[in-house]
Amino acid sequence: MSAARGADPREALLGVYRPADPLFVGGERAELIDDEGRRYLDFTSGIAVTSLGHGSPVVTEAATRALETGLIHTSNLFRTRPAEELAARLARLSGLDRVFFCNSGAEGVEAALKFVRRWAKEAGGPDKHRIVALHGSFHGRLFGSLAITDRPAYRAPFEPLMPGADFIDPVSAEQLDRALDPNRTAALVVEPIQGEGGVRVLPEEVLHRMRDWTQERGIALILDEVQCGLGRTGELFPHQVAGIEPDLVVLAKPLAGGLPMGATLLTDEIASTIRPGDHATTFGGGPLVASVALAVLDHVSSPGFLGEVRKKGHRLEVLLEEVRERHSERVTEVRGRGLMRGLELAGDAAPVVDRARDAGLLVVTAGPRVIRLLPPLTIADAELERGVAILEASLT
Numbered sequence: 001m002s003a004a005r006g007a008d009p010r011e012a013l014l015g016v017y018r019p020a021d022p023l024f025v026g027g028e029r030a031e032l033i034d035d036e037g038r039r040y041l042d043f044t045s046g047i048a049v050t051s052l053g054h055g056s057p058v059v060t061e062a063a064t065r066a067l068e069t070g071l072i073h074t075s076n077l078f079r080t081r082p083a084e085e086l087a088a089r090l091a092r093l094s095g096l097d098r099v100f101f102c103n104s105g106a107e108g109v110e111a112a113l114k115f116v117r118r119w120a121k122e123a124g125g126p127d128k129h130r131i132v133a134l135h136g137s138f139h140g141r142l143f144g145s146l147a148i149t150d151r152p153a154y155r156a157p158f159e160p161l162m163p164g165a166d167f168i169d170p171v172s173a174e175q176l177d178r179a180l181d182p183n184r185t186a187a188l189v190v191e192p193i194q195g196e197g198g199v200r201v202l203p204e205e206v207l208h209r210m211r212d213w214t215q216e217r218g219i220a221l222i223l224d225e226v227q228c229g230l231g232r233t234g235e236l237f238p239h240q241v242a243g244i245e246p247d248l249v250v251l252a253k254p255l256a257g258g259l260p261m262g263a264t265l266l267t268d269e270i271a272s273t274i275r276p277g278d279h280a281t282t283f284g285g286g287p288l289v290a291s292v293a294l295a296v297l298d299h300v301s302s303p304g305f306l307g308e309v310r311k312k313g314h315r316l317e318v319l320l321e322e323v324r325e326r327h328s329e330r331v332t333e334v335r336g337r338g339l340m341r342g343l344e345l346a347g348d349a350a351p352v353v354d355r356a357r358d359a360g361l362l363v364v365t366a367g368p369r370v371i372r373l374l375p376p377l378t379i380a381d382a383e384l385e386r387g388v389a390i391l392e393a394s395l396t
C-alpha cells in the first residue's frame with residue numbers, strides 16, 4: 001500500500017470482506033485503473049455486473065438523461081414510465097407475465113420465495129410450503145435465500161433460517177422424484193448454470209426433467225438467472241437454450257449496467273394470488289435505475305449482440321482448453337458457457353488469483369479450486385488473448 005494512503009483507511013468498513021490492495025479510481029472498457037495509474041484487465045465485471053464494461057456510453061448516457069429529468073426516485077406510491085416500460089420489455093422477452101422490481105439478487109430470490117409460498121398455500125393448503133434447492137447452489141445471504149444456499153458454513157452461525165428447505169443432487173432423478181411432493185413442495189429453485197458453486201452447467205435433459213415433473217405435480221419452478229442471465233451465456237435467458245418455460249425467473253447482477261437492481265418475473269397464475277400489500281420495496285424499480293436497465297437491455301438484445309457474445313465465448317473456451325492441454329497436471333477441467341467460464345485446478349485457486357492480479361488481470365474464485373472468468377460481454381478478442389496469457393503465466 002502506498003504511504004500516501006495513511007494508516008489503514010479501510011478500518012471503518014465492517015470486515016465481511018478482505019478486499020485486495022489496489023484502490024480503484026477509474027474504469028475504461030475492460031480495464032480498471034488504480035490510484036497509481038496502473039491498469040488491470042477486468043475478468044470479473046464486478047461479479048457479472050458491468051456487462052457492457054466500465055464507462056460504457058450506453059450506461060453513462062442513459063443515466064445522464066435520467067438524472068436531467070430531475071426524477072431519481074418517487075417510491076412505488078406513484079407511477080413512473082421507465083419501470084412500466086422495462087417490465088413490459090422483460091415480460092415480452094422472457095415469455096413471463098408480471099415483474100416485481102427490487103435492488104439485488106437476494107431480494108429478488110426472497111420475493112420469489114414469498115410469491116410461491118402465497119400461491120402454493122392457495123393451491124395446495126398450509127403444508128405445501130417446502131422449497132427444494134440443489135447441491136452447489138447459491139441464492140444470496142438473507143434469511144430465505146441463505147436457507148436455500150448449499151454452503152453450511154455460511155448458514156450455521158445464523159440459524160435458525162427460513163425453515164422448510166431441502167437439498168438434492170442436481171442430476172439424481174431418484175432424489176428429485178422423492179423431493180417433489182405435490183402436497184408439501186411449493187417450489188424447486190435452480191440456477192441453470194451455477195456460479196458461486198463452481199461454474200457448473202446443468203445438463204439440458206436435467207432441466208427438462210425438472211420442468212416436466214414440477215409441472216405434472218403442481219410445483220413452481222424458479223430459475224435463478226441472477227448471474228448467468230441477460231446475455232452472459234450468449235442468450236438473454238440461459239433456460240431458452242433448453243426450450244423450457246419456468247414459472248419464475250430472478251434477475252439482478254447485470255440488469256442495470258452496474259447500478260443496483262433486481263427483478264422477479266412470474267406467470268399470471270402465480271401473480272394472480274398476490275394482492276396489494278403482500279410485498280413491497282421503497283427503492284425497487286426507481287426511474288434512474290430502470291432507465292439505465294432499459295438502455296442496457298436494448299443494447300444486449302439488439303440484433304447481432306448475442307451472436308458476438310457466443311463467438312467470443314467460443315474463442316475463450318478454445319483458449320482455455322489450450323491452457324488445460326499445456327498444463328494438464330494443474331488444470332483439470334474447463335466448464336461453462338459463453339463468457340461465463342470456470343477453470344478447475346488440481347490445487348488452490350486463491351494464489352493464482354493473487355498472482356494474476358499482481359500481473360494485471362482480475363479474476364475471481366468459485367469455490368476453493370475453481371477460477372471464474374466473467375469478462376465484459378463487449379471484450380475484444382485481443383483482450384481475451386491477453387487475459388488468458390496472464391492467467392496461464394499465473395498458474396505457476
Ligand SMILES: *Cc1c(COP(=O)(O)O)cnc(C)c1O
Nearest residue numbers: 104105106138139140195226227
Ligand atoms: C450473486 C447471486 C445472488 C445474490 O445476489 P446479491 O445481489 O449479491 O444479493 C443470487 N443468486 C445468484 C445465482 C447469484 O450469483
